[in-house]
Amino acid sequence: MDETRYEAVIGLEVHAELKTASKIFCSCRTDFGAPPNTQCCPVCMGLPGALPTLNRRAMELAILAGLALDGEIAEKMRFDRKQYAYPDLPKAYQISQDKYPLCRNGRLRIRTEEGEREIRILRLHVEEDAGKLIHTEAGTLVDHNRSGIGLIEIVSAPELHTPEEVSAYLRALRGVLQAVGASDCRMQEGSMRCDVNLSLRKRGEDTLGVRTEIKNLNSFSFAEKAVRYEIERQTALLLAGERIESETRRYNEATGRTDLMRRKESSEDYRFLPEVNLPVLHLLPEELDRLRKTLPELPQEREARMSKTYGISPNDAAFLAADPELSAYFEAAAKQTSYPVRLCNLLLCELLRHCPSDPFSSPVRAERFAELTELLGEGSINGTTAKTLLARMLHEDLSPRLCAEEEGLLQIRDPKALTEMAEAVLRENARAVRDYRSGKTAALRALQGRLMAKSGGRADPVLGERLLLSLLSASPSEE
Ligand SMILES: [Zn+2]
Structure with missing residues (x-):
């Protein structure tokens, strides 16, 4: 088989929940994990006569996300009704932004083993989330706690080509959204999810093949695996002389394959209408300037600063900088050791394997980890002993220096x-x-x-x- 004849063309649509205390059109809370249907009201359940009120903070966070992605923020924004009937959407329409999205023409830089690339962001718009269906043996239940939580949808240009690039894009995007506080992007909790559009074309040709869509991927690794599988599946079909059907597929975590959800007979018609219960928004230039001034250090700037300050490689700096918790931990420890490069290696190659990543947290305090690095850097212990000590430090808050001295683990250099x-x-x-x-x-x-x-x-x-x-x-x- 000649798999290299084809190249994948991939575009991503990412939904991220806005990090606001209340929903986007009502004052219901947005806490994750509350008992079903305890955080909803007539507005977010779409009862007749209930009127939406726009959450100002949600719009500010979305604008910050757009600015951080270097996009053009619209002066005029309007909400539209995207009409479709589904049991998790009691109004039978979702309030979204169709014609007048909040932001267009952004970009996101990604870094893979192959190097650095910039991916264009076509648009970023604000919309509301739908409820959640829970399938039980007795029937399907609906939980409306999620209905009406503010979302941003970020649509990339179809400029990604490999599973590694997909994963790098998601990680970079999460880094930006977390840095500006727009979303906590906890994929496990569904606050960041991704749809993949993928087609193949013959290498060197411009004509795109028929594309399929993989819905609702909720982890970087699933996204990467789903893309890898889908490329293999489409390649095998094309090499066998068969046609790719336009369809929506779902990733099956148990089998590692994508399964058919539904065929797309024609393009979906959402019969968009203006949402008349919300006013057209005009963003004042001074308001935009005020928000721009509140932008914090972004991952790309943090990466450059960390690489320069600590002498770590650009790739390592990029990896650390994309995660606010991880980079904060690294910097807290790096301030307390003269060996930041060793610290970075020990963190990325050893400690990280034992830490939860979504969000990152370490069972070893930063100053203890710095102390371990110091011992290694000054040659008091060797790499094997460092690993042994670290294994213990994961479970007890001990001083590695005292422990090495008391237990005779110091390196023999005489x-x-x-x-x-x-x-x-x-x-x-x-x-x-x-x-x-x-x-x-x-x-x-x-x-x-x-x-x-x-x-x-x-x-x-x-x-x-x-x-x-x-x-x-x-x-x-x-x-
Ligand atoms: Zn509500």
Whole structure:
């Protein structure tokens, strides 16, 4: 099969819940996890005669998101009714922005192994969320706590091509929305969800193939897996000479495949109408300026600053900067150690595997983690001991320095003591020594392992290797 003949063309529609205390058109609360139907009223349940009132803070947050994505903010905004009938939408229309969205022409920079790219954002608009259907054996129930929570929908241009780019885009977007406080983007709680539009085209050609839509992906890893699967599925169909059908699909977490939800016979007609119960909004330039001045440091700026201040690689800085909690933790620890690069490596390669990520939180206090890095950086402990100590620090709030001192875990760096150990290792492993001297240099590895074992894992590995090499190159006749 020649999979490389095709290239995927992918556009994303991301919905993020606005981080307001109350809903967008009524004063009901937005707390996650409240008992079903305890946070709703006639307005958000769409009862006849109930009138919406716009939440000012929701619009401010959406504008901040648009500014942070470098978009053009509309001076005039209007809400429209998007009409469709579904059990989670009692009004039978959703209040959204069709013709006059809040923002157009933004951009988002992403970074993958392949390098940096800028993805265009076609539009960002405000709308209300629908309720949630809960399917039980007795029947389907509706929870209206989510009905009427403010959302922003962010539509990218179809400029992504790989699963890695999809995941990088989502992470970068989450970073921006979190930085300005527009949304907490907790994917597990459904406050950020993503629809994927994907088609294939022959490499080097402009004509797009028939596209499919994958609905409601709620984690970065599912999005990446769904895209990978869908590219394989469409590629196999095309190579077999079959047609791609225009359809909506759903990712199945259990099988790792996308399943058909429904065929798209024709494009959906939502019969948009202006929402007459809400006024047309005019955004004053001074109001926009006021909001612009409140923009905090954005991930891209944070990344540049962190890379410069701490000397960490641009890729690592980008990874840290995209997550406000993670970068705050790194910076709190980095201020307390002279080895920020080691700190970054230890954080990304070791600690992160043991931390919840959505949002990030660490079981190890920043100052303790800095102390561990300091021990490693100054050579008091080696990498193996650092891992051992870290494993314990995940469960108890201990000082790694005190612990290493009391339990004799400090690295052996005394040349005399190490030379004695190295000599013993050579005596006890005559065969490996002969192998090494006859040109099988790989035998050095075995001797290093023996030295490490003999020292109880505490030998300074660099000094140990140097001593072994110098003993091995000394006159063999002494044996
Ligand atoms: Zn309400």
